[in-house]
Amino acid sequence: MSLKRNILDLRKRKQEVLQGGGEKAIQKQVKMGKLTARERIESILDEDSFHEYDLFVEHVARDFNMEGKVLHGDGVITGTGTIYGRPVCIFAQDFTVAGGSLGLMHARKITKIMDHALKMRVPLIGINDSGGARIQEGVNSLAGYGEIFYRNTMASGVIPQISVILGPCAGGAVYSPALTDFVFVVENISKMFITGPSVIESVLGEKISMEELGGAKVHSEITGNAHFYAQTEHECFDQIKKLLTYIPWNNGKKAEAFPPQEPTSPVAVDEIVPADPKMPYDVRDIIKSTTDSSDFFEVMEDFAPNIVIGFGRLNGETVGFVANQPKVLAGVLDCDSSDKAARFIRYCDAFNIPIVTLEDLPGYLPGVDQEHAGVIRHGAKILYAYSEATVPKITVIIRKAYGGGYIAMNSRHMRADFVFAWPTAEIAVMGPEGAANIVFRKEIESAEDPEAMRQEKIQEYKDKFANPYVAAAKGYIDQVIEPSETRKMLLHALAVSANKEQTGPYKKHGIPPF
Amino acid sequence: MSEYSTLVVHSAVYQTQLTKKYKNRKAWEAPNPNLIHSFIPGTIIDIFVEEGQTVKQGECIMILEAMKMRNRVEMPFDAVIKKIHVEEGVRIPKNHLMFDLEPLAE
Numbered sequence: 001m002s003l004k005r006n007i008l009d010l011r012k013r014k015q016e017v018l019q020g021g022g023e024k025a026i027q028k029q030v031k032m033g034k035l036t037a038r039e040r041i042e043s044i045l046d047e048d049s050f051h052e053y054d055l056f057v058e059h060v061a062r063d064f065n066m067e068g069k070v071l072h073g074d075g076v077i078t079g080t081g082t083i084y085g086r087p088v089c090i091f092a093q094d095f096t097v098a099g100g101s102l103g104l105m106h107a108r109k110i111t112k113i114m115d116h117a118l119k120m121r122v123p124l125i126g127i128n129d130s131g132g133a134r135i136q137e138g139v140n141s142l143a144g145y146g147e148i149f150y151r152n153t154m155a156s157g158v159i160p161q162i163s164v165i166l167g168p169c170a171g172g173a174v175y176s177p178a179l180t181d182f183v184f185v186v187e188n189i190s191k192m193f194i195t196g197p198s199v200i201e202s203v204l205g206e207k208i209s210m211e212e213l214g215g216a217k218v219h220s221e222i223t224g225n226a227h228f229y230a231q232t233e234h235e236c237f238d239q240i241k242k243l244l245t246y247i248p249w250n251n252g253k254k255a256e257a258f259p260p261q262e263p264t265s266p267v268a269v270d271e272i273v274p275a276d277p278k279m280p281y282d283v284r285d286i287i288k289s290t291t292d293s294s295d296f297f298e299v300m301e302d303f304a305p306n307i308v309i310g311f312g313r314l315n316g317e318t319v320g321f322v323a324n325q326p327k328v329l330a331g332v333l334d335c336d337s338s339d340k341a342a343r344f345i346r347y348c349d350a351f352n353i354p355i356v357t358l359e360d361l362p363g364y365l366p367g368v369d370q371e372h373a374g375v376i377r378h379g380a381k382i383l384y385a386y387s388e389a390t391v392p393k394i395t396v397i398i399r400k401a402y403g404g405g406y407i408a409m410n411s412r413h414m415r416a417d418f419v420f421a422w423p424t425a426e427i428a429v430m431g432p433e434g435a436a437n438i439v440f441r442k443e444i445e446s447a448e449d450p451e452a453m454r455q456e457k458i459q460e461y462k463d464k465f466a467n468p469y470v471a472a473a474k475g476y477i478d479q480v481i482e483p484s485e486t487r488k489m490l491l492h493a494l495a496v497s498a499n500k501e502q503t504g505p506y507k508k509h510g511i512p513p514f
Numbered sequence: 515m516s517e518y519s520t521l522v523v524h525s526a527v528y529q530t531q532l533t534k535k536y537k538n539r540k541a542w543e544a545p546n547p548n549l550i551h552s553f554i555p556g557t558i559i560d561i562f563v564e565e566g567q568t569v570k571q572g573e574c575i576m577i578l579e580a581m582k583m584r585n586r587v588e589m590p591f592d593a594v595i596k597k598i599h600v601e602e603g604v605r606i607p608k609n610h611l612m613f614d615l616e617p618l619a620e
Contacts, residue, residue, distance in 0.1 A: 203581060204555040205605040222535070278528045280518055305533065329536060330521050330528035336535070362523040368542035402524070434524030 017055050017072045021096030029096050034167060034189055035233050037077050037092035037100075040127050044237045045081035045090065052079040053116075054109045061103055064136040071098050074106040075130075078113040080122075083244050089117035092127035095167050099131035102173065106134070107144025114151040121250035123160040125240065128177060129167030145172050152179035157350040159250050162240060165190040165226070166233060170214075178225065181347060182243060182299075185216035185226040186236045192219055192226075217302075224303040224336060246297060246311040246318045247351055254352050255318035261292035269483040275424060277399045277431070277466075280330070283308055283323045283358055286398065290487040292316065299344060304336035309344040311353075315491050320348035323358035324409065326399075333405055334365040335378040342381035349389035354494055357386075357410040360398040362431060364405065379408065380513040386414040388510065392497035396486060397421040397468065397477065402430050412476045417500065418493040419477040420486070421468035427476070432462040547590065550613040556580030557605045558612075563595050568618070575613070578606075593617045 020026065020036065029036055035043065041050055059066065059074045075097040080089050091113050093100035110126070117124040133141040155161055156179065163177035164184045168191045177183045177192070185192075193214035200206050200213070212218065219226035228243070230236035248255045265288055272285045288294040291312035298310035306329040309322050322341050324331035348355050364370070364379060386393065386408070394417060395410045406427055410416045421427070429435065437444070440457040447453035464470075468480050481489050518529040559577040563569055569589045576587045597614035600606060 205607065206555065278526055280528070280530050326528075326530065328531045329533060330523060330530040332521075332523060362526060362528060365536075366523060367539065369539045372542075430524045431526040433526040437525050 014055065020072055020094050021098070025096035032189075034095070034129070036096065037094040037127065037129065040164075040166060040233065040237075041077060041079070041081070041090055041092050043234065044125065044240060045083060045088070046085065049081040050079055050090075051081065052077060053113065054078055057105050057109055059103050059105050059134075059137075061134070061137045061140075063138070066136050069098075071103075073097065074103060074109065075100050076102075076106045076109050078109045080113075080116070083241055086122075086244075086249060087120070088123045088125055088244075089113050089120070090125045090127070093130040093167075095129045095131075098134065100129050100167070101131050101134035102141050102144055103134035103137040104140040104144055107141065107147060111144075111147045111151055114148065114155065117159055118151070118155045121159055121252065123162065123244065123247075123249060124155065124180075125162045125164065126176065126180070127164045127166055128169040128173065130173060131168060132171045132173055142172070145176070148176050149179060152176055156181070157251055160244075160247050160351070162243070164236065164240065165192055165216075165219075166236075167191070170194070170196055182227045183219070183225060184228045184230065184236050184240060185219055186230050186233055187216045189233065190216045190219070190226075220300070221302045224300065224340060226303075227300050229302060242297060243311075246313075247353070251351055257316040258292070258313055260316040261313075263289055263291060263294045263487065265289060265294040269486055273398060273422075273424065273483070277360075277424075277426060278330075280327045282327045283325050283331070283360065283398075286358060286486075287312060287321050287323060290314070290490055296321070300340055304334070304340045306331055306334065307337035307341050309341060314356075314487070314494055317354070317494060319354045319356050319490075319494070320344060321356050321358065322410070324361040324405075326360050329365065331361040331400075332363065332365040333361060333379055333382065333408060334370055335373045335375050338375070338378040338380075338382045342385040345382070345385035345389055349385070349391050352391060354392035354394070354497065355389060355410070356490060357393070357395040357416075358398055359395060359401050359406075359409040361402070361405040361409065362400055363403045377513045379404070382408045383414065384510070384512045386410045386416075388504075388512075390500075390502040390504075392417055392494060392500050394418045394490060394493045394497075395420070396481075396490075397425040397427065399424050399426060400431065401425060401427045403428075415502075417497055418489075420479050420481045420489050420493075421472070421477045422483050422486075423468065423480055424483075425468035425471075425477075425480070426466040427468060427471040428465045432458045432466050435465070436461045548593075548596075548615045548617065549611055550587070550590070550615065552578060552606050552608055552610045552612055554578070554580040554585070555606065555608045555610075556585070558600050558602055559584060561598065561600070561602055563598070565595055565598055567595050569593065569595060587612070590615075591617060 057074050059071050076093050078091040091110050161180035162182050163180045174192050191210045197208050220229035228239045269289045273281050287296050296312045306325050308325045412419050436457040444450050444453045471477050519532050521528045521530050557579045559579050561576045563575045571589050571591045573589045574586045578585045593615040596616045599611045
């Protein structure tokens, strides 16, 4: 009989803690348009798959009258569950309990589940919704953050780490998401910043709203801190689940293969691209014409749209695409697009995802602002990332491959495994216009009709260099292919590189131009 | 083709869309050494000079308090204070014009 009493006691205890911050606080959360921490976890995971850990953890604060306070679960829910049947570790800060503030035990619950994720080699999903450090716990809460950041760094490149910003995430707290692989934000709900609007106004006199300072749009368009933007929490959860279908569970595995599919929009690829290299098109149409089911899952869609990155499948296998986008800023490389691409290349390399590069760019974006913003250092990240990557690397030169841009975009010289070029490719030090102005300057200046002479010389240069055959003659590209052969060649290249092995010299680690 | 603008790279004119960031970038201007701008947003605590006054290089002409630090603003070279654009007690943003200087004739 006493056993039954014990069980009833357990149920009663559970029931109490499961209320989180109580009815009032939950109503407030709902009023803000937010789901509760538990609803969020349950919406992301497979139905009934969530198992909670550390439900009965209590805070240990003894100052500022904290000793009498009960904070259920200490403001964070942690545990394991499955997504499409595969295990993940997850935590969600509970804003209804002391504003989701982070104290010592709250942090310990998070670090415990992080350690678990790393040991079990499964992805970690962290849902951030917190007012920040629990001031009453003083340096203990700082220590808590530090322990989380350290683990984020140690787990980086070993297990996928996903951060979901579903509420405020301010001050030092922002560095956990910043250290993870993918950051998800939701309109009107996500707020991320180091220093909030009130401090900025009191110290600097600059008036700005939370949304304008660190809202979802800001981080997906301007700062590049967020990788996925959604209108609603449920749309965000669907994005997370979709992302997980493309990536492996840890760095020792390959992404799960899907049944191969033919592209559904095999737009005659040759009809997408205008022959005039100065006219735009949407490079995503080329990507979709090559991938299984013409599916392309774009990452960081709204940040630096002059380069396109994302995942697709070729014959069922995940590949990462990096493609210059002629539709925006003519597809130039600049500080932001270099940052964006370099980090993605390193992600793919860390997680055994082959990289397909589609190249069509006039070079680097000219301008004082770019030079002074450090385009040299940022641009170097792309070179570093491609050179360092040892996963299969395939390049298709669509049209322009000029100057430094040609070298940077996974050229043979960065150790591309395959370099294909369309017959429209132009591999040259610069475009015909610029080159003719320099090479034939004297002839043009001294001509009776300089403009006519310029056009003539541009044509002369075009005829000679604006094609793939000069580079092909040197072996810098392997094959000039017909546009309609692109998917076939990509599949072939992936098949050939299935057992690729490549090692570099021993080093502790390199020193990339961060 | 109206959705596209033009972008010039190495003398070639490309039809393409421009980003918000690109359109909002600031054109670079050569700095004018005779204009003193605030290097940080803050509050003007003290102004020690008047218009028309000749001031020697290195002399403190104002205190600009920012981030709880009282920054001394010093004369970059010997010059006459031609115009003062700010007042004591006022909070100013970064890159705000504070003084017009007129270098002393050699």
